[in-house]
Structure formats: C-alpha cells, structure tokens
Amino acid sequence: LPSPASGGGDGALIDARENWRWRRLRPAPYPLWEQVALPRYVRGQSPALLHSTGNTGPVSRLGPARFLLTVHDLIFLETRPLRSWRQRLGRLYRRLVVPAALRRAGWIIVDAEATRTQLVERYPSVANRVSVIGIPIAERFFTERPTAAAPPPPTFVAFGGIDPRKNVDRILRAFATVRATQPSTELILIGTQGQLDGSRARDGVRVRPYITEDELLELYGSASGLVYPSLSEGFGVPILEATALGVPVITSDRDPMRELASEGTILVDPENTQAIAAAMTALLRDADRYRQLAGQARRRAEPFRPRRIAQEVAELYLRLAG
CATH class of the missing domain: 3.40.50.2000 (Glycogen Phosphorylase B;)
Structure with missing residues (x-):
C-alpha cells in the first residue's frame, strides 16, 4: 500500500519505490521456468512467502518459504475437446501439476465459492486451507x-x-x-x-x-x-x-x-x-x-x-x- 511520503496517491496499490522489486528470471519454456528456475530462485532468496497466481506452481521444496497457490478453476479436468494443441498441452500440464501443487501449498485462494466447493469435493484434504478472494475490477x-x-x-x-x-x-x-x-x-x-x-x-x-x-x-x-x-x-x-x-x-x-x-x-x-x-x-x-x-x-x-x-x-x- 502507498506510504504518505511516497506520493503514491489514493489510486496506487503498490509503491514501487519502497516495497516492490521486480526480478526477471531467465526465459525458459514455462514448465521448466516454473518447476526448475523459480524454485531455485526462491531457495536462494529465502522469502517468507511465494504466491503462484495462475493455477499451477512449483512442486519441489522451496526452502523456508510458505507456498500460497491461487486456483482459478478446475476446467482442466473437463473432457470437452479443445481446438488448439497449446490448449491440450496446457490442460495436460495442469492435470499433472495441480494435485501436487495443492499438496505442497500451505494455503489456497480461489476466486468464487463455487470453485471452493468443487475443489474440496475433488481434493478433500484442502478443505481447511482455502480462502475465497475474488478478482478485482479496475476502479x-x-x-x-x-x-x-x-x-x-x-x-x-x-x-x-x-x-x-x-x-x-x-x-x-x-x-x-x-x-x-x-x-x-x-x-x-x-x-x-x-x-x-x-x-x-x-x-x-x-x-x-x-x-x-x-x-x-x-x-x-x-x-x-x-x-x-x-x-x-x-x-x-x-x-x-x-x-x-x-x-x-x-x-x-x-x-x-x-x-x-x-x-x-x-x-x-x-x-x-x-x-x-x-x-x-x-x-x-x-x-x-x-x-x-x-x-x-x-x-x-x-x-x-x-x-x-x-x-x-x-x-x-x-x-x-x-
């Protein structure tokens, strides 16, 4: 949140000069980036928390960092035919990674109560570590x-x-x-x-x-x-x-x-x-x-x-x- 001294203003959510730093990891195919480069970086930096915001996340150890995972939906479990090979590969990756990421996660965010219900029905072990937090709409x-x-x-x-x-x-x-x-x-x-x-x-x-x-x-x-x-x-x-x-x-x-x-x-x-x-x-x-x-x-x-x-x-x- 913006500090008064920063001049962030009422519309600012993050003061990039005081509490926000960008780190760009070396580009790689996404599975390699997420499962190799990202956990290696996290272990080296030892942050308090890693938040993966796009359904999947590292399944290997992260050192002392807590792992927070956002699961937007369980559409990857549907059997409806997909038109693109990229979509088919993405669905396969999520089917392989999401269950392991859920086991690794200390806490999980979902966007809607309906998604929480589906998630708990499919993966009962997560029932006591899920929060429903919606997606923000631009001001x-x-x-x-x-x-x-x-x-x-x-x-x-x-x-x-x-x-x-x-x-x-x-x-x-x-x-x-x-x-x-x-x-x-x-x-x-x-x-x-x-x-x-x-x-x-x-x-x-x-x-x-x-x-x-x-x-x-x-x-x-x-x-x-x-x-x-x-x-x-x-x-x-x-x-x-x-x-x-x-x-x-x-x-x-x-x-x-x-x-x-x-x-x-x-x-x-x-x-x-x-x-x-x-x-x-x-x-x-x-x-x-x-x-x-x-x-x-x-x-x-x-x-x-x-x-x-x-x-x-x-x-x-x-x-x-x-």
Missing part, C-alpha cells in the same frame, strides 16, 4: 458512467475465443435469430475468433480481436447488454465490469456466473440457443426497465473494488508470513 468501472440509453443501432457486447466453453457458436446463432426480426441490431465480439475468418463473416457481427480498456468502456457505454453465456468459467470478470457500469447482463444459470448475478442479470441455459435469443430480445424490448435494474445493481460489484481485494490478500500474506 474506472466504478467511477465512469456510461450513457443512460443505447443509441441506435442496438448493440450487444460478447467475449469469445477459440475455446469451445466460450459458447461463441450459440451466441452467433442466437444473434442471427434476433437480427432476423430486428435487422439494425449489432454484435461486437471481443477476442480472437478462429471460426470467423473473412469468408465466414456474419451480418451485423463485428470482431474485435483486441481492445483497450478505454475502448471497452466506450463499448459498454453504448451497449444494450453483455452476452456472456459461457459453458464454464472460474469467475466472470466481464459480468462484474458490466454490473459496475450499470449495463444489463445475460449469463449462464450456472455457478460461478450465477453467483455473480444481480437484479440486472438474465440467467439462461447456455446450451439453449433460443433462450439466449429470447433474453437478447427482452433486453431490446424492455430496455429502459433493464437499464434501471442494472443501475440499481451496481452495489453488487462493490466487494470487488481493487483496494478491498488488495486488503484481503495483504492480510492473508501477513498471516501466512507471520
């Missing part, structure tokens, strides 16, 4: 205010990718159903979309492989709603971003998405294309009501402000290091 999503109503054309925002669990095919089919009766409607699909090359472009669909935070705020500001019917997730950052801005959300009637839902959310069966289309139509036909509900639901995102999450993590660090 700008709480302080900036989008326009009160979406100007023409009505626009939906969705997040995709090549992973089938993002449910892009059903989002596109649902949107086509909506556009058949409301042809001015548009869909902005954010992320790399391998299934949407130039020869398969869809009417009304704009693909944005990458956008800045400024552009995302602008898109939300004019959106009729966020469409986020994922088949599985470890959390749901876009749900909370939209909620903090007062933008209506369509998401899956499954945890953890359901866990993050608010009054401005329509829950749907993510495997039912017609239900997704019906929810999109409802947001268009009753736009003022859903905007009002979403505006009232902004408080649902408050626990995920950066300083609140930082304080929870800092308290855990001090407890484990002490």
